[in-house]
Amino acid sequence: MMPMIKLTNISKEFKEGIQAKKIKAIDDLVLEVQKGEVFGFLGPNGAGKSTTIKILVNLIRPDKGKALIMDRDVNDTAVRKHVGYLPENPYFYDYLTAEELLWFGGKTTGLSATAIKNRADELFQKVNLENARKRQLRTYSKGMLQRAGLALSLIHDPDVAILDEPMSGLDPLGRKMVGDVILELKARGKTIFFSSHILTDVERFCDRVGIIVAGRLRLVDRLDNLLVGNTKLEDVFLREVEKAGGGIEI
Amino acid sequence: MNTLWPVALITFKEGIRNRALYGITLLALLFFIANFLISGMFMQEVGKVAIDIALSAVSLSGLLLVLFVGINLMAKDLDKKTIYMVLSRPISRSQYILGKFLGMALLIITTMVFLSVCAALSIQLIKMVYPNYFPRFSWPMILLALSFNTLSMILLSALAFFFASFTSTSFITLVLTVIVYIIGQSLSDVKALVDAPQTVGIHVSAATVKLVQLAYYLFPNLSVFNLKIQAAHSLFLPASYILWTVTYGLIYTALAITGAAIIFRLREFP
Numbered sequence: 001m002m003p004m005i006k007l008t009n010i011s012k013e014f015k016e017g018i019q020a021k022k023i024k025a026i027d028d029l030v031l032e033v034q035k036g037e038v039f040g041f042l043g044p045n046g047a048g049k050s051t052t053i054k055i056l057v058n059l060i061r062p063d064k065g066k067a068l069i070m071d072r073d074v075n076d077t078a079v080r081k082h083v084g085y086l087p088e089n090p091y092f093y094d095y096l097t098a099e100e101l102l103w104f105g106g107k108t109t110g111l112s113a114t115a116i117k118n119r120a121d122e123l124f125q126k127v128n129l130e131n132a133r134k135r136q137l138r139t140y141s142k143g144m145l146q147r148a149g150l151a152l153s154l155i156h157d158p159d160v161a162i163l164d165e166p167m168s169g170l171d172p173l174g175r176k177m178v179g180d181v182i183l184e185l186k187a188r189g190k191t192i193f194f195s196s197h198i199l200t201d202v203e204r205f206c207d208r209v210g211i212i213v214a215g216r217l218r219l220v221d222r223l224d225n226l227l228v229g230n231t232k233l234e235d236v237f238l239r240e241v242e243k244a245g246g247g248i249e250i
Numbered sequence: 251m252n253t254l255w256p257v258a259l260i261t262f263k264e265g266i267r268n269r270a271l272y273g274i275t276l277l278a279l280l281f282f283i284a285n286f287l288i289s290g291m292f293m294q295e296v297g298k299v300a301i302d303i304a305l306s307a308v309s310l311s312g313l314l315l316v317l318f319v320g321i322n323l324m325a326k327d328l329d330k331k332t333i334y335m336v337l338s339r340p341i342s343r344s345q346y347i348l349g350k351f352l353g354m355a356l357l358i359i360t361t362m363v364f365l366s367v368c369a370a371l372s373i374q375l376i377k378m379v380y381p382n383y384f385p386r387f388s389w390p391m392i393l394l395a396l397s398f399n400t401l402s403m404i405l406l407s408a409l410a411f412f413f414a415s416f417t418s419t420s421f422i423t424l425v426l427t428v429i430v431y432i433i434g435q436s437l438s439d440v441k442a443l444v445d446a447p448q449t450v451g452i453h454v455s456a457a458t459v460k461l462v463q464l465a466y467y468l469f470p471n472l473s474v475f476n477l478k479i480q481a482a483h484s485l486f487l488p489a490s491y492i493l494w495t496v497t498y499g500l501i502y503t504a505l506a507i508t509g510a511a512i513i514f515r516l517r518e519f520p
Contacts, residue, residue, distance in 0.1 A: 035307065056517070059337060077342045085338035090335060092335060095267035108340060110340075
């Protein structure tokens with residue numbers, strides 16, 4: 001079966017400082033995510049999670065390797081019709097309303113005005129922004145922006161949802177809401193790739209997890225293989241980080 | 251076009267609702283009101299002064315619009331990472347630049363049309379109060395001056411987009427745009443001076459002449475769009491000049507936006 005996400009030997013370096021010192025952000029990353037899977041991407045701060053995600057949505061280009069979504073190179077603009085992306089700490093246009101934001105998301109993916117309206121109605125209810133949909137985004141709190149971002153990423157009902165820290169900045173109700181959305185997407189056979197620092201959420205939703213430390217993918221396995229006996233995901237995570245000799249910032 | 255229009259429309263909406271735009275418009279309206287008082291103080295040439303002040307107010311507002319609203323429309327996308335949201339849609343980087351620029355051009359045209367109507371009203375009211383001071387008056391010339399001013403602001407915003415495509419902060423884009431504006435406004439005069447230095451009794455080195463000539467072909471000559479004197483004095487302008495200037499403005503704008511799109515395609519957004 002064709003994997004929905006396929007990363008083949010991805011490497012990426014960044015230049016830093018006046019002397020352009022090279023920093024290895026990702027080193028030879030190989031990963032596949034199958035259709036209908038919820039994949040949790042874990043790692044300490046600065047491990048390369050967001051860089052990997054940005055390669056998947058073509059914001060960054062890898063130095064080496066190939067990134068494919070639905071068997072098409074992520075460079076191909078058309079592939080993003082099937083991808084929904086929620087950035088970490090999303091920031092939108094201050095003077096647009098949430099409704100206009102979703103209109104933009106729908107229009108750019110080729111939805112009709114009626115389809116956008118129906119889908120927006122459904123999503124605003126789901127993310128609990130029904131009463132704030134006509135308000136300009138500059139009046140939104142961090143959590144509300146996160147929820148608007150989630151609605152935007154799902155407006156076109158994508159086959160693949162890539163969510164970078166979707167729980168960030170949310171209160172317990174907001175986290176539950178995001179969890180419900182992920183579970184609903186999973187039930188509908190969608191593929192979800194998400195990064196998170198909240199390991200209990202990862203345990204709740206994910207079929208498989210990958211742990212990246214200092215740019216190298218240290219472990220990829222099914223959660224039910226990892227959580228045997230009394231083992232918690234936190235134990236697995238800490239063990240992998242320590243094995244890699246990386247600093248722990250959780 | 252399917253993706254250009256949504257980008258252009260949200261850019262336009264974001265710009266037209268920006269509070270800085272209201273401030274700029276208010277400043278222009280105050281100038282138009284002040285026009286009555288200032289023109290009335292002159293015992294002669296009231297018409298010329300009124301036209302000059304009205305056109306200058308529109309010109310200044312256009313410049314402020316490009317520098318403080320236009321630059322932010324693109325640079326803020328990069329500063330605040332709003333660009334993640336846009337580029338993660340099925341939009342290529344060239345489409346993003348073109349869509350943004352179309353939105354900005356629409357914003358400039360809308361604002362300039364509004365300010366031009368206000369400027370025309372201010373001139374018309376002064377003309378009604380002091381009819382004897384408008385012996386040679388031409389609405390078409392005023393309209394042409396306003397249109398050329400709009401075109402020069404669109405060209406300047408295209409250059410701002412070009413700078414934003416490779417700079418890392420909005421401040422650098424602002425500084426570069428201001429420098430180009432100043433050079434563009436004074437380039438003609440400087441070239442005329444180095445071409446015939448003997449007329450003012452100075453000596454210009456060969457290297458300076460070469461440098462000015464290079465700058466003349468590299469930087470946009472924004473003074474060709476300045477028709478305030480022609481409008482104030484209702485001077486005749488040949489059709490060839492109008493045609494040449496419009497072509498020059500459009501080609502320069504297209505080159506700047508194409509350059510911005512090419513550079514932007516190579517850029518990464520970590």
